[in-house]
Amino acid sequence: MPATAATSAPDRLLLLHELPPGKSTGRVTVWRRLRRIGAESVGAAWALPLDEENREAFEWLRGEIVALGGRCAIFEAREVSGAGGPDETAEVARLERSGYRRRVWVTRPRPGIDRMASAWLIRRFVDPEARFEFSEKAPGGRSRRIAFDMFGAAFGHRGRRCSFEVLAASFGLKESRIRELGGLVRAVDLHEEAADPAAARMIERLVAGLRASHADDFGLLEAGMALFEALYSSPPPGAGTGQRAGARPAPRDGKERRQRR
Known part of the structure; x- marks a missing residue:
């Protein structure tokens, strides 16, 4: 048999x-x-x-x-029948943003480019009242704390996708500017060749500068999110210097910015 x-x-x-x-x-x-x-x-x-x-x-x-x-x-x-091999372009399961509001998002200390970009994406498009914590281990069980870009996190690297790209795909964020930022984040984070090498080098230097000038992880993450808000809001090449069409400022309410609760 x-x-x-x-x-x-x-x-x-x-x-x-x-x-x-x-x-x-x-x-x-x-x-x-x-x-x-x-x-x-x-x-x-x-x-x-x-x-x-x-x-x-x-x-x-x-x-x-x-x-x-x-x-x-x-x-x-054992490979599950019908599962096939890994597909780096496979669809990521879509999630409803309403189920991820007013949460605590957990990631590793000393955030780098992927964690900065991911935190910005979370607060900008998914959870405007997001609070952030740092830990070496992802929360377990049925905790309402959500891990990202760390070992054991639901939102982490998948195939060639960086955590930022996995988050964007999970919540249906398909805007071209977000895809462009995702490509730059992946190139810097994984040391891949970027579609725009000059832009990747510039962002890498800016992130390195933030890490060197901020000893506090919360301050570093806030500065990183501000950097990605500026990158997102900046006009594309040749489009002038006005505010990008449809852009809105990132949340600035004091309640939303308090992360040390």
Whole structure:
């Protein structure tokens, strides 16, 4: 009798990992090595066919991740029939913004470009009264605190998409300007080639300057959100210097800006 889906033997290896904040070079190195050995992105995990050679490759990589101060786990799994391989252009499940209002959004300390952009997107389009917290671990259980751009977060990297792009897709934000910003964020965050290299270099330098000049994480995040509001509101090349059509200022109400409650 053929094996059923419930009793099929594992046929894949999955690697889950997390690197500490401030390890951007190590993060890119790990990502490149995963690509080099042929691993495929499946949600928050990386997958290879189950065999001894691939197990050894993952074990070597786990050692490097741990040496960088990170965490890593390797699992055996079975590919679900009909699920197919990872598709970096696959649709992201649409979510209703009304179910994500007046929440506390949690991310890692020392926000970088993806977390700055994601926080701006959340407060600008999803949750105008969003408050933010910083933690090394994502909240568990049925907490009303929502994690983003961190290990175990619902809104994190997916395939080649950065967290900003996953959030935009999840809440149906399809405006061309948001797509452009998403491409720049992804290029800087993952060290990919940008459609506009000069713009990517400029934003990378601005973010680095903010990180160098703000010791407080809350102040850093606020400054990063202000940066992305300015980028979003700026006119496209050749369109003059007036306010971008349809732009509205980001929420400035004191209640909305208090994040330390």
